[in-house]
Amino acid sequence: MDQTQTDRPNLPLRRVIASVGIVVFLCLYVIGVSDIGRHLPAHNEMLTLAFYAFAGILWGVPILPLISWSEAYKKKPRA
Numbered sequence: 001m002d003q004t005q006t007d008r009p010n011l012p013l014r015r016v017i018a019s020v021g022i023v024v025f026l027c028l029y030v031i032g033v034s035d036i037g038r039h040l041p042a043h044n045e046m047l048t049l050a051f052y053a054f055a056g057i058l059w060g061v062p063i064l065p066l067i068s069w070s071e072a073y074k075k076k077p078r079a
Contacts, residue, residue: 014069014070014071014072015070017070018066018067018069018070021066022063022066022067025062025063025066026059029059033052033055036051036055037051037052037055
């Protein structure tokens with residue numbers, strides 16, 4: 001067995017790490033977004049709507065590399 005294959009975590013371990021990472025990130029993200037949203041002007045509903053719509057979409061961007069890493073076990077290292 002190649003040294004690079006033994007150093008990489010197996011699929012179940014990758015999924016556990018990714019799941020914990022996603023939950024932790026989302027908890028911190030929700031706290032951060034709600035704290036920022038609290039400081040928006042109350043009388044401007046369109047700004048509030050745009051902010052929460054943008055924040056609701058934006059959370060996926062940092063999660064995608066973690067999901068890709070957790071499922072990248074199928075990729076073979078280049079020789």
